[in-house]
Amino acid sequence: MNKLIVALLLTLNVLSVFGKKPEKQLFYVGTYTSNGGKGIYLCNFENGSGEISLFEIFEGIGNPTFLKTSDDKNFLYSVTEKQEGNVSAFQIDKNGKLIFINDQSSHGKGPCHVDVSADGKFVAVANYGGGTTALYPVAKNGSLLPATSVIVNEGSSIDKSRQTKPYAHSIKFSPFGNRVFSADLGTDQFNIYSLEGDKLVQSGQKFAKLDPGAGPRHFDFHPDGETIFVIGELNSTITTFKMVNQNWEKQQVISTLPIDFKGTSYCADIHVSGDGKFLYGSNRGHNSIAVFEIESNTKQLKSVGFVLVEGDWPRNFALSPDGNYLLAANQKSGNITVFKINNKTGMPEFTGKEIKIPAPVCIEFL
Numbered sequence: 354m355n356k357l358i359v360a361l362l363l364t365l366n367v368l369s370v371f372g373k374k375p376e377k378q379l380f381y382v383g384t385y386t387s388n389g390g391k392g393i394y395l396c397n398f399e400n401g402s403g404e405i406s407l408f409e410i411f412e413g414i415g416n417p418t419f420l421k422t423s424d425d426k427n428f429l430y431s432v433t434e435k436q437e438g439n440v441s442a443f444q445i446d447k448n449g450k451l452i453f454i455n456d457q458s459s460h461g462k463g464p465c466h467v468d469v470s471a472d473g474k475f476v477a478v479a480n481y482g483g484g485t486t487a488l489y490p491v492a493k494n495g496s497l498l499p500a501t502s503v504i505v506n507e508g509s510s511i512d513k514s515r516q517t518k519p520y521a522h523s524i525k526f527s528p529f530g531n532r533v534f535s536a537d538l539g540t541d542q543f544n545i546y547s548l549e550g551d552k553l554v555q556s557g558q559k560f561a562k563l564d565p566g567a568g569p570r571h572f573d574f575h576p577d578g579e580t581i582f583v584i585g586e587l588n589s590t591i592t593t594f595k596m597v598n599q600n601w602e603k604q605q606v607i608s609t610l611p612i613d614f615k616g617t618s619y620c621a622d623i624h625v626s627g628d629g630k631f632l633y634g635s636n637r638g639h640n641s642i643a644v645f646e647i648e649s650n651t652k653q654l655k656s657v658g659f660v661l662v663e664g665d666w667p668r669n670f671a672l673s674p675d676g677n678y679l680l681a682a683n684q685k686s687g688n689i690t691v692f693k694i695n696n697k698t699g700m701p702e703f704t705g706k707e708i709k710i711p712a713p714v715c716i717e718f719l
Contacts, residue, residue, distance in 0.1 A: 379449045379719040383420045389711035403691045405708040418714040423473045428495035438464035460503045461485035466523040484519030502553040508540035529578035536569035561601040576629040580652045584623040609643040631699035635667040663690040671716035682713035
């Protein structure tokens with residue numbers, strides 16, 4: 354009987370521990386070391402108060418601008434954004450500290466985006482300056498093997514200052530199958546690949562086209578698996594694509610800026626809320642987060658409003674794992690600001706909390 358009581362108490366204790374939301378979350382920050390950053394920053398985020406504190410800085414990495422962790426949180430991958438770029442692999446220890454494993458050439462100038470497949474077996478990189486994308490198999494220890502696919506994009510578009518050649522700006526593995534997507538700012542194309550073995554292959558619909566001069570930069574998937582939202586850097590819009598008869602078709606284009614805004618602004622990052630009800634996009638210049646409600650059936654976007662980011666040049670932002678907060682990385686003002694999200698309206702509200710980090714470019718929660 355005593356053993357049974359002890360066993361029951363232990364079970365209740367375990368359930369009480371795992372049933373609680375974690376009070377602290379760790380997140381990494383990628384920075385421009387060429388603009389004052391020191392490397393990859395590891396920070397603590399308090400779920401209750403919204404406070405951020407610096408935990409550690411991992412130095413010696415040049416311009417680790419974009420970061421991505423594997424789904425099992427055992428590894429982190431970072432681009433090194435420079436003329437002849439690299440992509441690096443790190444092991445994550447139990448405290449979140451990074452241990453360098455190896456790196457590989459990014460096969461293009463200015464790598465700016467990296468993603469990891471859900472099973473952790475592949476890493477993909479987009480090279481802005483080179484207009485190329487590359488795929489890398491991942492060994493069991495998290496190390497990057499040599500690239501098995503290097504795609505050289507072709508084409509141009511109407512903006513003679515920004516679109517004279519391809520500029521691959523992001524790449525992501527679909528969470529709903531073996532597709533891989535990549536936005537190319539220079540060609541106004543949203544490129545579509547299949548992951549076949551260890552290769553990226555284009556077959557069937559090779560790309561979906563955005564409006565001329567849109568400059569597609571980043572994108573995000575709706576949880577329904579049939580809708581993708583692409584943010585256009587150059588014309589400050591969000592384009593909605595839906596799967597129709599096995600093809601991705603353009604459904605809606607909506608501005609990310611207020612009607613009366615007359616200044617210069619460029620879009621950057623985009624995220625769908627975990628429940629699929631709201632969409633957020635960042636405006637650099639207007640220095641705001643645009644908020645949209647997603648209609649449940651049609652997935653049409655309706656503007657809800659804008660919130661100023663309390664900083665300059667929101668290059669990237671992230672939603673906290675519980676969906677209650679939005680953290681904005683303001684590159685030019687060197688600060689990360691914290692907003693509490695109203696779950697009914699979707700609107701973020703500034704908490705007054707922030708942390709100073711030079712040239713923050715990417716926020717990646719562990």
